[in-house]
Amino acid sequence: MVRIDTKSRSPKPIGVLCTSQIFRFVAFVLAVFVAVQTISILQSTPHPRIGEIGALSVTSPVLRSPHDLEQCRFYLAESAIPHGGLGLFAGVGLLKGDMVGFPDICIFVSDAPDHWTHLRSHTFGWASFFGQYEGKNSRAACEGFATTFNTMPLTHINTKLKSPVQPTNAGLERGSQPGAGAITHHYGMHAEALDVIPAGFEFTIDYGDWDFDDNQEYTKPQRTIPNLKETGWCIDNIDIRQAMDPFMGRGAFAKRFLASGTVVAPAPLQCFEDRAVFQKTKPEQLYVNYCLQPKNSKMIFFPYGPGVGLINHSIDKANVEFKWSRNAMHHSGWLSLSYNDFWKVATPGGLILDVVATRDILPGEELFLNYGTDWDTAWGKHVQEWLPPNGANDYIYPEDMDETGILRTLQEQKINPYPENLALLCNTPDWERKESYHIDWAEPEHEWAEGMVYCHIIERTIAKNGDVEYTVALDFHTQKGKKTTRSYNDSKPFERQYVDRKVPRRAIRWIEKPYYDDEHMERAFRHPISFPKDLVPSAWKTKL
Numbered sequence: 001m002v003r004i005d006t007k008s009r010s011p012k013p014i015g016v017l018c019t020s021q022i023f024r025f026v027a028f029v030l031a032v033f034v035a036v037q038t039i040s041i042l043q044s045t046p047h048p049r050i051g052e053i054g055a056l057s058v059t060s061p062v063l064r065s066p067h068d069l070e071q072c073r074f075y076l077a078e079s080a081i082p083h084g085g086l087g088l089f090a091g092v093g094l095l096k097g098d099m100v101g102f103p104d105i106c107i108f109v110s111d112a113p114d115h116w117t118h119l120r121s122h123t124f125g126w127a128s129f130f131g132q133y134e135g136k137n138s139r140a141a142c143e144g145f146a147t148t149f150n151t152m153p154l155t156h157i158n159t160k161l162k163s164p165v166q167p168t169n170a171g172l173e174r175g176s177q178p179g180a181g182a183i184t185h186h187y188g189m190h191a192e193a194l195d196v197i198p199a200g201f202e203f204t205i206d207y208g209d210w211d212f213d214d215n216q217e218y219t220k221p222q223r224t225i226p227n228l229k230e231t232g233w234c235i236d237n238i239d240i241r242q243a244m245d246p247f248m249g250r251g252a253f254a255k256r257f258l259a260s261g262t263v264v265a266p267a268p269l270q271c272f273e274d275r276a277v278f279q280k281t282k283p284e285q286l287y288v289n290y291c292l293q294p295k296n297s298k299m300i301f302f303p304y305g306p307g308v309g310l311i312n313h314s315i316d317k318a319n320v321e322f323k324w325s326r327n328a329m330h331h332s333g334w335l336s337l338s339y340n341d342f343w344k345v346a347t348p349g350g351l352i353l354d355v356v357a358t359r360d361i362l363p364g365e366e367l368f369l370n371y372g373t374d375w376d377t378a379w380g381k382h383v384q385e386w387l388p389p390n391g392a393n394d395y396i397y398p399e400d401m402d403e404t405g406i407l408r409t410l411q412e413q414k415i416n417p418y419p420e421n422l423a424l425l426c427n428t429p430d431w432e433r434k435e436s437y438h439i440d441w442a443e444p445e446h447e448w449a450e451g452m453v454y455c456h457i458i459e460r461t462i463a464k465n466g467d468v469e470y471t472v473a474l475d476f477h478t479q480k481g482k483k484t485t486r487s488y489n490d491s492k493p494f495e496r497q498y499v500d501r502k503v504p505r506r507a508i509r510w511i512e513k514p515y516y517d518d519e520h521m522e523r524a525f526r527h528p529i530s531f532p533k534d535l536v537p538s539a540w541k542t543k544l
């Protein structure tokens, strides 16, 4: 990912405004009470906490002491790697296997042309996070931690990205919910510590393709906690859960007491000159629902701060708002540039909005932004006119399939077919096989998302130990003598040259065929969030 070359400037403190002292004292006592209660529950529970949204289960970061609820566990600040732009830092020490940050969303932009450089630089390609299954040439735009990790030589890598286990519709079913297709199903991308990471150390992941100078000595990037507190943002204020209103999907909740004026989260922006690039598909790309658009402007901005894209809309209950950041990493000077000059310098993350509490917020309260009256009107109209799509009753979400159940062979499916929208993926241990041959399955060394191939059940057998095993044909095919995979295509027969035998059920999973997911439904709701009027420079007004 391209990083922004930022010059060091004198840091400015992040604004925290005080309101009623008494109320804050009461809220503080309440927060400590909740913290102590939570810790005592955690200490009496032998297993880690499980956060559940829809069908997905992801282990939440481990909390070890009451201080963990008071202390900020993660910071965003200027990277300690020269020219690294923004970087992510540990606010407390982490152990090997601990979760870094919290599970977050990815939004898949299918059929993304290569020349969308602003999108490509901060998104993940092909085999990442199961994105390849949403369409052709999909890019995963993930907010939060995934997008902001920097890289170092392998000896200094301390963190690894982990794919979501399964997509989830967060309760928005296409047959009953107007919001189906308006939110991403890809939630749960997260990261894990590969080693002990002391407080103050910068998190780094392996980009895989980064050139390092062999002759240069690299030191592990780090900052002091006082420096992070002074110059960075705490990015540990939000919890993601099912929204209180079942119409909304997921939502963002306050993890700790947030006094009025607190910067709840930063929102670095990716800038796009023209929304039209996302309007080439029908419906328009889901990505725009997570973007901000100024009125009377074609420009559109994706805020990729951790958890920011999960803050839902409410006019009455809004308790946070966007403000331009006062942090030195925000290039405030760009806001006075002419339109053309702005586009000469604009790089992802160079402009940063802060999500700021507009009143005191108690731990556990849901956060709401006012997306603007245009959004509110459009949503109201959508709900009023909404009808379920044809065939909604025959449709089955992959997450509703039994992932342990017996699978039917191709022969059996002729009589008893599976729902049309579903396909199977197999985790093959030998993705790299050079030519067609059959192998017995073995435990793969790679991550799930990296070894999955569309597959078809040829035979079902019972092993000596009584387990059900499958013989599967993998959807590799040979083109001009070279093995390749392809997007799912029912009309082309697959080749039976690449076969895995003795495949256990756990290596096979259900997935949606490309373009069948809710986000591709023609009448799915699309509307960007309004960029707050008072924050928009006049130069951004463009002819529509």
Ligand SMILES: C[S@@+](CC[C@H](N)C(=O)[O-])C[C@H]1O[C@@H](n2cnc3c(N)ncnc32)[C@H](O)[C@@H]1O
Pocket (backbone or CB within 6 Å): 105, 170, 179, 182, 183, 184, 243, 247, 248, 249, 250, 251, 289, 290, 309, 310, 311, 312, 313, 314, 379, 525, 527
């Ligand atoms: C920026 S996302 C917010 C996070 C989203 N709830 C999710 O689960 O990913 C914006 C989308 O959330 C849903 N949403 C947000 N506020 C809503 C509201 N007040 N009523 C219904 N849906 C809402 C709409 O689908 C909207 O397009």
